[in-house]
Amino acid sequence: MNIFRFQAATESKFLNGSPALGAIRAWLVDMLCWPARFEDPQVEQEFTEDYGRRFADFRRAALVLGTLIWACFGWWEISLAQGSPVFRPYFPEIFAWRCAGTLGASVGIVLAFRLAFYRDNVAHWILLSGLAFMCACLLMQTILAPRPFNFTHFFVGFYLILFYQFGFLRLRAKATLILTTCVIAVIVLAQLFTHAVEPDNFAAGMFYLLNVALLGHSVNVNAERHVRERYIAVQALAHSNDALQRANVELAQKHHDLERSRRDQQTKSEALIALREQQREAAERASRAKSRFLAAAAHDLRQPMHALNLFLAAASDAQDARDLEASSKLIGEARKASVLTARLFNAVLDLSKLESGHVKPTYTSIDLNRAVEEAVEQLAPFAASRGVALRYRKAHHKPAWVRTDADWTPRVLSNLISNGIKYADSSKAGRCAVIVGVVRMPNYVRLDVIDNGIGIATEHWDAIFQPFVQIGNPERDREKGLGLGLSIVNAVVSLLEGHRLELKSIEGRGSRFSVRMPSAELFAVPDAEVPPADAVAVPSPSSLRGLYVLLVEDDSLVRASMEALLARWGVLADAVRSVAELNELLQTIERVPDLVITDYRLPELSTAHDVIRLLGAHFSRPVPCLVVTGEAGVTAEGALPERCVLSKPLSADVLIARMLEMTDARARVD
Structure with a gap:
């Protein structure tokens, strides 16, 4: 306490x-109680370290100044000894203590500059020891000096030491108070034993000394309290600055993140705008391409339809004139126009299905050598009629198994080969040739179709794969094709996985079309292949005589034409327009039909699926069902096999072949 x-x-x-x-x-x-220590020892230790560092240089300067003042009093003692005979005998001993004090202070200066004087406990140890030594020297001088010099010239020195101690050295209040109390106690004890100072002077001197001690201690207390409060304020300010700096850093980071987010958002917005612009331009290009496609298709369809109408009108006039020979000839020409119209319709529908994504390829293993041989054999007469030598070369006689679609790959082969035949160079009469080759590689098989025809200029390489584009046929001669073959080839190859189409051509020298197909495992057993409808040998309609067919068709004109055609072939047929009428008919017939031919889209929101379900519910055994439709993507719905669907318009030969195929398959099952 x-x-x-x-x-x-x-x-x-x-x-x-x-x-x-x-x-x-x-x-x-x-005013008088020294400041309490901080409650947190860590804070007190940090304050002590800061206190020592802050006043280290100030204390060194004060120590040097105090030493000089102490030494200067030696000159004053020398002058006093020279002028006072009374003081002169005591001068040597008194001056010796002056020198001792100076030496002790000098040692303190050396220690202050050599030791860790910035540490507060070290500084206190040096300064308090020096003050105690100086007070002892001064006390010895007071005891040795004669009266009244010991009071008037030496005792007052204690006032200076106390002023110096409390005001300059920045010592702690507690430490200085303890030192002052000890010094006063020693002075009182020395006076009691020596009576060196006159009692009246000593009482007056002690009164002033106690007042100086009291005032100096009060100043020291307030100074230390001020330093402690300032330290707390500085620490609080430092913490506030740190918090402010952290807040500034966080704010800067958030600003940076916000700016980056803004830039990212702006970039995304610009990218979205660019994407939308690209999509708009792509949609416009697609719309323009579709418009050109429809315009070209409409133009090419008008020609054979126009010819068909004129041939039929001429045939009707010939029949009215009883000119059967001319009528028969004109009807034959009308049939050619009809076949050309059907071919064009089917090509347009095929390309539409391929580009719309309604075609789902069925992968299987086929022997490419065999497929090429069949295509070459089928197109050999056409090549001979054009004066083109069609040759097939293969590296060896082993099968070349590829993983592809068995229905679309023959179409690719036929289109590429027929394209080379159609564009033979007329200036090379007798030397025109189309060579088909199969090259086996470790991971793929390459089909090459090489011709020495007119060739294709580099700037037209992309255009030839567009619908209705024929570089060498500006007059749109139908004898040179429809302009859809390479478009279908490109669409099929793009659809099939692992397939790639390549073109190399030199104008005036010829072209090479190559198709890469992925190799299939050699030990894989290929699925049973069904040749395309165009390649099937057309049997006689008499093979259909006696069959019983149910026809479901809502269009009266199509239904009437089908009834007439089936009647000419000797086929017994009952025709209805809807599923409801078919249900009523099934309740009355006594014979199981050999085949059902139906349209896909029927009245009352019915489809061919409803026809198939109705047949399955009425008959105990499956009845073959052939769907003849003008809609694309019917087989993609998964319920109708590819071989059960024919697209309108179709030729009579294809219809005969497919009807025989389905009825023969049922007969084998039975």
Whole structure:
């Protein structure tokens, strides 16, 4: 407990609860009680370290200044000895203590510059030891000096030491108070034993000395309290600055993130705008391409339809004139126009199905050598009619198994070979040739179709794969093709996985079309292949005589034409327009039909699926069902096999072949 603190009992006894006396006591306690240590030891240690570092240089300067002042008093003692005979005999011993004090202070200066003087405990040890030594030297001088010199010239030196101690050295209040108390106690004891100073002078001197000690301690207390408060304020400010800096850093980071997010959002917005613009341009290009496609298709369809109408009109006039020979000839020409119209319709529908994604390829293993041989054999007469030598070369006689679609690959082969035949160079009469080759590689098989025809200029390489584009046929001669063959080839190859189409051509020298197909495992057993409808040998309609067919067709014109055609072939047929009429008919017939031919889209939101379900519910065994439709993507719905669907318009030969195929398959099952 601080010596200036009053106990609670004393406070209640002497102050009696008076507000004025309480205020005085509080002021005295505030002025004289040294500041309490910080509650947190860590904070107290940090404050002590900061205190020592802050006043280290100031303390060194004060120590040097105090040493100089102490030494200067030696000159004053020398002058006093020269002028006072009374003082002269005591001068040597007194001056010796002056020199001893100077030497001790010099040692303190050396230690202050060599030791860790910035540490507060080290500084206190050096300074307090030096002050105690200086007070001892001064006390010895006071005892040795004669009266009244010991009081007037030496005792007053204690005032200077106390002023210096409390005001310049920045020592802690507690440490200086303890040192001052010890010094005063030693002075009193020395006076009691030596009586060196006259009693009256000593009492007066002690009175002033105690006042100096009291005032100096008060100043020291307030100085230390101010330093502690300033330290807390500085630390709080530092923490605030740190928090502010962290907040600034976080704010800068958030600003950076926000700016980056803004840039990213702007980039995404620009990319989205660009994407939308690209999509708009792509949609416009697709729309323009579709418009050109429809315009070209409409133009090419008008020609054979126009010819068909004229041939039929001429045949009708010939029949009215009883000219059967001319009528038969004109009907034959009308049939040619009809076949050309059907071919064009089917090509357009095939390309539409391929580009719309309604075609789902069925992968199987086929022997490419065999497929090429069949295509070459089928197109050999056409090549001979054009004066083109069609040759097939293969590396060896082993099968070349490829993984592809068995229905679409023959179409690719036929279109590429027929394209080479059609564009033979007329200037090379007798030397025109189309060579078909199969090259086996480790991972793929390459089909090459090479011709020495007119060739294709580089700037037209992309255009030839567009619908109705024929570089060497500006007059749109139907004898040179429809302009859809390479478009279908490109669409099929793009659809099939692992397939790639390549073109190399030199204008005036010829072209090479190559198709890469992935190799199939050699030990794989290929699926049963069904040749395309165009390649099937056309049997006689008499093979259909006696069959019983149910026809479901909502279009009256198509239904009438089918009834007439089936009647000419000797086929017994019952025709209805809807599923409801078919249900009524099934309740009355006595014979199981050999085949059902139906349109896909029927009245009352019915489809061919409803026809198949109705047949399955009425008959105990399956009845073959052939769907003849003008809609694309019917087989993609998964319920109708590819070989059960024919697209309108179709030729009579294809219809005969497919009807025989399905009825023969049922006969084998039975």
